[in-house]
Amino acid sequence: MSEQEIRRVLGLLYQDDTLRAFASLVLGVTEGLPPKALDRLATGGLAAQDDDGVWRATPERFRDLLRATADPAPEVSAEERLLRTFLVDGRLQTMPMKRDKRLVVLRYIAQLFEPGVRYAEKDVNVALRAFHDDHAALRRYLIDESLLSREGNVYWRSGGPVDL
Structure with a gap:
């Protein structure tokens, strides 16, 4: 995962509308969310829409980001x-x-x-x-x-x- 991709995903949470939309999804509120914010969250991997069209937060994306930035295991001689x-x-x-x-x-x-x-x-x-x-x-x-x-x-x- 590139540093640019990490910045892009974290940048989504810097924007008020996407931050509010993500917080609402985490809390289980899916009504009345701005479609543009939901699309941006989906593009960044922070939200997904199920087969029924219901949006949900995908906080596991943060785990992926953390893994990508973690230091590799030290080399053993x-x-x-x-x-x-x-x-x-x-x-x-x-x-x-x-x-x-x-x-x-x-x-x-x-x-x-x-x-x-x-x-x-x-x-x-x-x-x-x-x-x-x-x-x-x-x-x-x-x-x-x-x-x-x-x-x-x-x-x-x-x-x-x-x-x-």
């Missing part, structure tokens, strides 16, 4: 779609078999850990258990992909994206 596939209610359902997909999931999980902060193994396990019961496997994946590093029982984030 391929990465977000992939995360929605594997993470349900914040829990990892299954680890992706393909490495590139697995890296997307692991990078997302790695963001739990602040760069420059050292974590005890038990703290890493608690954080990873929130994503998956097999926290040890998840920890190994993060280390194997160089997203976490470890020395003894101390871990730190060593890769992945950083929010600025």
Whole structure:
């Protein structure tokens, strides 16, 4: 629907005679309405005449106008779609078999850990258990992909994206 069409329809309500005619139709009063106003309302989609010749308001036209002016749904990136596939209610359902997909999931999980902060193994396990019961496997994946590093029982984030 073009902006010009939207302006034309709304312009009908700016005119006193069509505004009164539309208000009367909404209230169910159909007697004595100016034929020119009814024709203009019909042309704009705000009124219709049934098979018996009785006029009625068509306020659903406003819904159509609103839909036409609504912002489109935000685009969802391929990465977000992939995360929605594997993470349900914040829990990892299954680890992706393909490495590139697995890296997307692991990078997302790695963001739990602040760069420059050292974590005890038990703290890493608690954080990873929130994503998956097999926290040890998840920890190994993060280390194997160089997203976490470890020395003894101390871990730190060593890769992945950083929010600025």
